[in-house]
């Protein structure tokens with residue numbers, strides 16, 4: 102397959118079928134912090150298209166601030182049950198507010214409440230505040246529809262390189278590197 106986005110869709114679908122994972126679409130997103138250190142964390146991959154890979158988060162979280170400062174970003178996946186690793190590098194762009202609204206509406210009310218109750222990445226004084234803050238948000242919004250907070254949205258990673266690794270017990274892993282330097286995708290095999 103010569104188009105890496107089509108190949109990714111195919112692999113993702115394969116990984117989802119009878120997935121043993123509780124979190125089917127967790128992917129590691131790496132950003133660069135203000136000191137130049139890489140910072141990785143898992144998020145839920147929402148969608149993929151020719152535009153790129155979309156995940157949602159608080160836009161003013163640590164990752165959000167890092168992306169605002171440096172939009173160069175990496176996404177790494179390991180699907181053990183099918184033996185696939187995928188590595189993506191690219192540039193993160195904000196999705197539109199209409200797209201963010203769509204993803205917000207697809208979330209459960211409890212997920213919306215938690216998002217509304219907290220300021221992601223800000224210090225938490227005590228563990229009990231997890232419950233009290235959620236209760237306050239819940240009481241304040243009883244029976245009301247929960248609007249998407251302005252500081253919650255999503256990013257689309259516009260890829261410049263995507264590497265697919267097919268794991269083999271022999272260690273003769275197949276590594277297929279796709280790059281787009283502005284003239285369409287090129288493919289190169291890499292030694293394992």
Ligand SMILES: Cc1cc2nc3c(=O)[nH]c(=O)nc-3n(C[C@H](O)[C@H](O)[C@H](O)COP(=O)(O)O)c2cc1C
Nearest residue numbers: 124127142143144145157158159162163164165222
């Ligand atoms: C399986 C899994 C899925 C997660 N999904 C998301 C997500 O979709 N969006 C998000 O903001 N955080 C998600 N988190 C929490 C992040 O890993 C992270 O703790 C949070 O985004 C704060 O990161 P930051 O302080 O670097 O911004 C997820 C964590 C796990 C373990």
